[in-house]
Amino acid sequence: MDLFPEEGYSSELPALAFSSEVWKARAFNEPILALESAVITHGLPRPHNLELALAVEEEARNQQVTPATVAVMDGKVRVGLTRPELERLATAEQTRKISRRDFGMALARGELGGTTVAATLIAARLAEIRVFATGGIGGVHRDAPFDVSADLPELAHSPLVVVCSGAKSILDLPATLEYLETVGVPVIGYRTREFPAFFSAESGLPVTESVDSIAEIVKIARAHWSMKLDSALLVVQPPPTEEALPRHQVEQAIRQALGEAYQQGIRGAAVTPFLLNRVAELSGGDSLRANLALLRNNARLGAEIAHSMAE
Ligand code: PSU
Ligand code: MN
Numbered sequence: 001m002d003l004f005p006e007e008g009y010s011s012e013l014p015a016l017a018f019s020s021e022v023w024k025a026r027a028f029n030e031p032i033l034a035l036e037s038a039v040i041t042h043g044l045p046r047p048h049n050l051e052l053a054l055a056v057e058e059e060a061r062n063q064q065v066t067p068a069t070v071a072v073m074d075g076k077v078r079v080g081l082t083r084p085e086l087e088r089l090a091t092a093e094q095t096r097k098i099s100r101r102d103f104g105m106a107l108a109r110g111e112l113g114g115t116t117v118a119a120t121l122i123a124a125r126l127a128e129i130r131v132f133a134t135g136g137i138g139g140v141h142r143d144a145p146f147d148v149s150a151d152l153p154e155l156a157h158s159p160l161v162v163v164c165s166g167a168k169s170i171l172d173l174p175a176t177l178e179y180l181e182t183v184g185v186p187v188i189g190y191r192t193r194e195f196p197a198f199f200s201a202e203s204g205l206p207v208t209e210s211v212d213s214i215a216e217i218v219k220i221a222r223a224h225w226s227m228k229l230d231s232a233l234l235v236v237q238p239p240p241t242e243e244a245l246p247r248h249q250v251e252q253a254i255r256q257a258l259g260e261a262y263q264q265g266i267r268g269a270a271v272t273p274f275l276l277n278r279v280a281e282l283s284g285g286d287s288l289r290a291n292l293a294l295l296r297n298n299a300r301l302g303a304e305i306a307h308s309m310a311e
Helices: 020-027 038-043 048-061 083-091 100-108 117-126 151-155 173-182 214-226 247-263 268-283 285-310
Strands: 016-018 032-035 066-073 076-079 096-098 113-115 131-133 161-164 187-190 209-211 233-236
Touching: 016 020, 020 032, 020 066, 032 048, 032 117, 032 285, 038 048, 038 066, 038 083, 038 096, 038 113, 038 268, 048 066, 048 083, 048 285, 066 083, 066 100, 066 117, 076 100, 076 117, 096 100, 100 117, 113 117, 117 131, 117 151, 131 285, 151 173, 161 285, 187 214, 209 214, 214 233, 214 285, 247 268, 247 285, 268 285
Parallel strands: 016 076, 032 066, 032 131, 096 113, 131 161, 161 233, 187 209, 187 233
Antiparallel strands: 066 076, 066 113
């Protein structure tokens, strides 16, 4: 550690820039909740993206947990954003979707970028943050054997509790769960026995373990890491009942979106944003409502876990 570190910067982590809020929380060992920003730049339409970014931060603050939204900005990986920075990210004309592969280019060129689950895990790991909340993780794509989200290998060696609503069924969910098993990421259902499919509570697939309390999650996480395992624990909960969509309704939109992606030759990093956007359009406002509700709900659970882990 620097003797007199300039607030927000650490000589050991030259690429990171902490918000003063996160800097202080780190110094006082207070709970912090990591949040991604690809959902702001590539996941949600304006103005819902900014509203959502502010709402999930509020969920953390309501529980005296410091939110650390991660993004790439002005040649730094920001851990914690100010409100003007969130606004800049949410309204920018051009942003890069930043996964593990993309840091070098975005940092070197001073680009603005939203971090995926993979990229947020990398930053959170460096910052020693232990809890991260998001909507849904990336996974193994359907009928595309080599399109596996970088989120999965990153979860394999990121010692964090990651709260989400499973993964969207735009993905091959059984294959995604098999991958997580291979790399040692337990899938813990919070008050559910079923792996949620993001918009819908049902996927027909079981979780590794089901728990009813935050205390159990924390106990399992500590025991997991006591074996010097460096993998994440995925804590999943379904979208709130009021806003959850029936599985068949979503499935129809997904089939159509997948067909269009194939016809239009959409590849690589563009696949997930394309599918998310088309499914949202095809299923109408209901999917957006579900998306916003589950993101807030996951931030709330993430903050509770962060709080409990800091005790
Ligand atoms: N799934 C969603 N909403 C999202 C994403 C996934 O339901 O916004 C975003 C997340 O940031 C995730 C990323 O980390 O997409 C995965 O992209 P890819 O498949 O290109 O790795
Ligand atoms: Mn991909």
